Amino acid sequence: MNSGEELEYPHILIQYQNGFLISKVMFAACELGIFDLLKQSEENLSSKIIAERLGSSLHGMERLLDACVGLKLLSVEVKQEGDSYGIHTDALLIVSAFVLHTNCKITNISEDREGKNQYERAFGISPKDVFEALYRSEEEMTLFIHGLNAVWRICGRDVITAFDLSPFMVIYDLGGGGGALAQECISQYPNCQVTIFDLPKVVETTKKHFVSSEEQRITFHEGDFFKDPIPEADLYILARILHDWADEKCVHLLKKVQDVCKPGGGVLLVESLLNEDKSGPLESQLYSLNMLVQTEGKERTPTEYSNLLTAAGFKEVEIKKTGKLYDAILGRK
Numbered sequence: 001m002n003s004g005e006e007l008e009y010p011h012i013l014i015q016y017q018n019g020f021l022i023s024k025v026m027f028a029a030c031e032l033g034i035f036d037l038l039k040q041s042e043e044n045l046s047s048k049i050i051a052e053r054l055g056s057s058l059h060g061m062e063r064l065l066d067a068c069v070g071l072k073l074l075s076v077e078v079k080q081e082g083d084s085y086g087i088h089t090d091a092l093l094i095v096s097a098f099v100l101h102t103n104c105k106i107t108n109i110s111e112d113r114e115g116k117n118q119y120e121r122a123f124g125i126s127p128k129d130v131f132e133a134l135y136r137s138e139e140e141m142t143l144f145i146h147g148l149n150a151v152w153r154i155c156g157r158d159v160i161t162a163f164d165l166s167p168f169m170v171i172y173d174l175g176g177g178g179g180a181l182a183q184e185c186i187s188q189y190p191n192c193q194v195t196i197f198d199l200p201k202v203v204e205t206t207k208k209h210f211v212s213s214e215e216q217r218i219t220f221h222e223g224d225f226f227k228d229p230i231p232e233a234d235l236y237i238l239a240r241i242l243h244d245w246a247d248e249k250c251v252h253l254l255k256k257v258q259d260v261c262k263p264g265g266g267v268l269l270v271e272s273l274l275n276e277d278k279s280g281p282l283e284s285q286l287y288s289l290n291m292l293v294q295t296e297g298k299e300r301t302p303t304e305y306s307n308l309l310t311a312a313g314f315k316e317v318e319i320k321k322t323g324k325l326y327d328a329i330l331g332r333k
């Protein structure tokens with residue numbers, strides 16, 4: 001999907017939800033003074049210089065600038081020596097008006113000058129404990145899982161049918177959460193067996209609230225995919241998993257998966273892909289900022305995911321952009 005292009009119903013409902021993030025990006029960019037800085041400098045500036053002058057972390061600033069590009073507030077020139085950002089004249093009028101007419105105290109994003117996620121800032125908890133923080137109460141966990149599942153009720157079929165998964169019989173959905181994608185998988189491929197592998201607390205909650213015990217073809221495995229052994233299977237689905245983690249942890253997890261994957265088997269990554277040239281899609285840029293605020297991860301380009309898979313020993317990496325909100329990447333052992 002290109003920035004600004006309208007999605008069909010019901011995908012458009014998710015786009016409405018992103019309206020909140022769009023406002024946050026505009027507020028954050030205004031409050032940090034990005035537009036003022038670019039206006040005063042009268043020339044395009046690199047993300048490094050902008051971050052330095054505004055006293056922010058480089059990786060956080062890069063993501064905010066990219067989201068502003070997706071929103072067509074800024075332009076970007078991708079150069080070998082570093083990307084360079086400029087402001088669109090028309091956007092200047094809008095953002096000035098936006099600041100003048102709003103007087104809100106925000107935002108998580110602009111407060112994030114040190115590149116810390118919200119749990120580190122609020123509770124001093126390190127990124128490795130992000131899910132621990134998120135799962136403080138069953139109520140919060142249930143709400144989170146409910147939100148995760150809702151997306152797959154809308155987009156699940158797009159990603160599960162992006163590749164023909166029928167040759168894969170034994171499938172593990174690592175970090176499978178509330179099971180909506182596993183359910184879509186068995187409804188599209190009735191001969192497969194899917195196991196949801198997730199933290200014990202999540203498995204317990206999913207069994208209690210989300211997946212009925214009559215669903216014979218979904219089984220559960222409680223564990224920590226970083227610490228515990230991962231069982232052998234034909235296919236591993238990692239949907240919205242790698243975007244939670246920094247590159248080193250992604251490669252560590254993918255290597256574990258590669259070790260136990262059956263010969264001829266593979267791994268299916270389901271993520272929201274960024275364009276290689278930083279032009280969008282806006283949704284992925286917004287999700288990447290959300291990852292900055294919530295986790296240690298980020299959204300990535302097809303090349304970045306291919307590099308992670310190759311580093312872990314996977315071959316024949318294929319990318320399928322669905323044209324919707326989430327895309328699919330298949331790597332083979």
Ligand SMILES: C[S@@+](CC[C@H](N)C(=O)[O-])C[C@H]1O[C@@H](n2cnc3c(N)ncnc32)[C@H](O)[C@@H]1O
Pocket residue numbers: 131148149152174175176177178181197198199202223224225226227238239240241244
């Ligand atoms: C962003 S959610 C994605 C859930 C699901 N795959 C989806 O797309 O709806 C990340 C999932 O990874 C799980 N998770 C996080 N850390 C984990 C770990 N160390 N071991 C197993 N699962 C983990 C979380 O509990 C959560 O269900």
